[in-house]
Amino acid sequence: MNKEALKENYFSNRLSEAEFVQLEQLLETDATFREEFYDALEIQQALAGEKHRPLKERLQKLDQKPARKNHWYLYAAALVALISIGSLFYNPTPDYEDVYATHFEAYPNVVSLTNRSDAPQEGVAKEAFELYEANQYKEAAAAFQELYRQRPEDYVHFYYGLSLMAGGETEAGIDALETYPWQEENSDFTTVADWYIGLGYVKLGNSTDARFYLQKVADGENSLSKRAQEVLEALD
Amino acid sequence: MIKDQYVVDKLKQNDLKALDEVYLTYKKEFILFARTFSISEDAIADVYQETIISLYENIQNKKLEHLTSTLKTYLFAIGKFKIYKQLNKNKRLHHEGNSIHISEEMQLFETEVNDERQRKLQTALKQLGSKCQKILELYYYNGMTLDEIRTELDYTSKDVLKSQKSRCLKQLKELVKKSYE
Missing domain, CATH: 1.10.10.10 (Winged helix-like DNA-binding domain superfamily/Winged helix DNA-binding domain)
Structure with a gap:
């Protein structure tokens, strides 16, 4: 095989093992060819460096944030581990604010936008989630509300309610979460919605309604049931 | 192996989410492996990213179509070549004060471009x-x-x-x- 063909086959990834050896030998012995080949490798690497940039940035971003999983219960499990519950057992009289503060933590964004095909609204959705993740709950609530008009889906409504609650508008948050038929729609967010509604009532000092929702969570078989049970005990 | 080939096929279809998965799956193990050589943490992170990108590129330009090893073995072979490149431990050809690094295993030549x-x-x-x-x-x-x-x-x-x-x-x-x- 001639030199040019060897070179072409190398760059188009068509070399056989024997040809690779042949090319290697040629590079050792033929200085002119080696120079040409060296220049070619440099060009290849310069082009690759340029092309790699966006991919590299993508991978670097992955390092900066924890991986997103699509299963909310994995997050719920992680949250359980995060939050200390010790204080509840040593507190003889329930302090509703305290119970709420101990247990309320804004639900992580578990929605992977790239999986969804409804591209035209993607900009609005992305913005809403970005606000949510930046803890700008008031703005996030408005963005999710707007998004829900265009895309009436459970997760949009869920994050709308959550944004209100996380932003301190507990009553409005409860209202929002209570008005969606989670169970009827067989939504993935049914249990977490109950959990947050329950916590919302804890904050408002309404232990009857709090108990109703938290009991539902505690009776279910999910990673939040144990925590719901703990809150119920704290309320007793 | 079957699952690995499935991942390769997904990467063939430009599935960048699959690439993210690969990146996260082998990251920890790769870092532990790379730490056995004397290169800095920053260099390790860089080498690993370049390794993942090489995998993607090799699939895109059809250098890799069918795995003959596990994906992990393949990745670590690329990574090792890149680490060795930094440590000047690869087989090399010299050219006017510069070197061409050779991996016979991967059938690969690379220069040192500063x-x-x-x-x-x-x-x-x-x-x-x-x-x-x-x-x-x-x-x-x-x-x-x-x-x-x-x-x-x-x-x-x-x-x-x-x-x-x-x-x-x-x-x-x-x-x-x-x-x-």
Whole structure:
């Protein structure tokens, strides 16, 4: 095989093992060819460096944030581990604010936008989630509300309610979460919605309604049931 | 293996989410492996990212179509070559004070391009006419043969394309040389 063909086959990834050896030998012995080949490798690497940039940035971003999983219960499990519950057992009289503060933590964004095909609204959705993740709950609530008009889906409504609650508008948050038929729609967010509604009532000092929702969570078989049970005990 | 080949097939279809998965799956193990060599943490992170990108590229330009090992073995072979490159432990050919690193296992040659040289080359490449840029990109980056490029860019003959490519290379060389003056 001639030199040019060897070179072409190398760059188009068509070399056989024997040809690779042949090319290697040629590079050792033929200085002119080696120079040409060296220049070619440099060009290849310069082009690759340029092309790699966006991919590299993508991978670097992955390092900066924890991986997103699509299963909310994995997050719920992680949250359980995060939050200390010790204080509840040593507190003889329930302090509703305290119970709420101990247990309320804004639900992580578990929605992977790239999986969804409804591209035209993607900009609005992305913005809403970005606000949510930046803890700008008031703005996030408005963005999710707007998004829900265009895309009436459970997760949009869920994050709308959550944004209100996380932003301190507990009553409005409860209202929002209570008005969606989670169970009827067989939504993935049914249990977490109950959990947050329950916590919302804890904050408002309404232990009857709090108990109703938290009991539902505690009776279910999910990673939040144990925590719901703990809150119920704290309320007793 | 079957699952690994499935991942490779997904990457063939430009599935970047699959690439993210691969990146996260082997990251920890790769870092532990890389720490057994004396290179800095920053260099390890960089090598790992480049390794993942190489995998993607090899799949894209059809260097890798079917795995003959596990994906992990394949990745670690690329990574090791890149680590060895930093440590000058690869088999090398010397060329006027520079080296060409060789991996017989991966059938791969790479030069040592320092950052300054890399920038100069990239700037020069951008100064070329768009036709030249396209030809060089298809040949050196996308792994297309001259025949394929001829068809792709509608050249009347392979010889015309060949002399065009030579002119582009000559021009590039002059631009790089000028940038050092």
